[in-house]
Amino acid sequence: MSRPFDPTLYLVTDTALCAPRSVPEVVAAAVAGGVTAVQVRDKTASRRELLALTRAVQAVLAATPSVRLIVNDAVDVALLTGADGVHVGQDDLPAPEVRDLLGPNALIGVSVGSAAELDDVLALPAGTVDLVGLSPVWSTPTKPDTGAALGLEGTRALAARARAGGLTSVAIGGIHADTAAAVAATGVDGICVVSDVCAAADPAAAARTLRAALAGERVPA
């Protein structure tokens, strides 16, 4: 990746959890509160809807160029929007193919749920993958199709191996303000949140609370 990427507090959007607010509205508030990267994810949207959604989020992020925009799965949407990158799961297009399509400057992330899946990523040529999403730390209702929970110990082990292999790592799955600091302490470069921000009554405040927790400050009650 060519530009700096700050994975500290990485928001993955969930259209249903944001409702009745729009996703761009929630993203704007979340970024104001301290979210440092945004992944647009909507597995139920049509490709046309996802393109429109991504463009709308991109417009919100135009004011904060340090906050990178990543598209879940949809490489064609990333190409059309000029988003910063794509995040793929184990069923999506393989990372080398995504790299071929997006070129050397894109940010490419891969979901990893086990040591074996991390080995697969580490076996790829350097520069194929930038980031691994260690998933799930804990099981979560927003993504029921994931494998067994890694827990803090499993996350720590994978984060260390990712770092040794030159990969940025983020952890995702069931992370909330009261557990964010413990997850960050495993050695990951950032944490991902979905419901803690998307479903929050005040997404900006939720993001601020998470940032404070990551900074080791007392989390407001």
Added chain:
Amino acid sequence: MSRPFDPTLYLVTDTALCAPRSVPEVVAAAVAGGVTAVQVRDKTASRRELLALTRAVQAVLAATPSVRLIVNDAVDVALLTGADGVHVGQDDLPAPEVRDLLGPNALIGVSVGSAAELDDVLALPAGTVDLVGLSPVWSTPTKPDTGAALGLEGTRALAARARAGGLTSVAIGGIHADTAAAVAATGVDGICVVSDVCAAADPAAAARTLRAALAGERVPA
């Protein structure tokens, strides 16, 4: 589109209907029987599965370069495989965006179910869309999400307007050997079939029967 495209008998694959045979196996037989173009469609496959499926069909078609390979919806898969084109529905990426991604030589088709949807295609700059799929001629269980059936009269009216606008047209939806000639007589450039070939005990024979019907020959009992 740069190379000739023969839409006479256009097969749209259905993985479930092909089972227990593989899609490439059925495609090979269908092409031997006279299918002139193949669209890989699998709305339930993951992107990774669709990539593998498209590559497998492409390998089958390597021996018959006149049979063009079109990918349903997945522009990224078309880019990765070098397929001849993409067919998009009303919920998929808009045709101008697909053209941007695939370039001037790709074959781009759009599903059209009404005069208004055809007007939208005809209003695009020349060269954006090559082909319209008039759909459905009759309602069909393989694609329950379509609009009202066009019937032969509706198909004839849309085919004439498509032709006047410089577009190739094919008809799809509920077409079988006993109705193929009547559909072809509406003025479309080709007919699409799904179940009549994919679900046939002998896909090669089914394709031969359809070609014979289109040629005005007596359909074998």
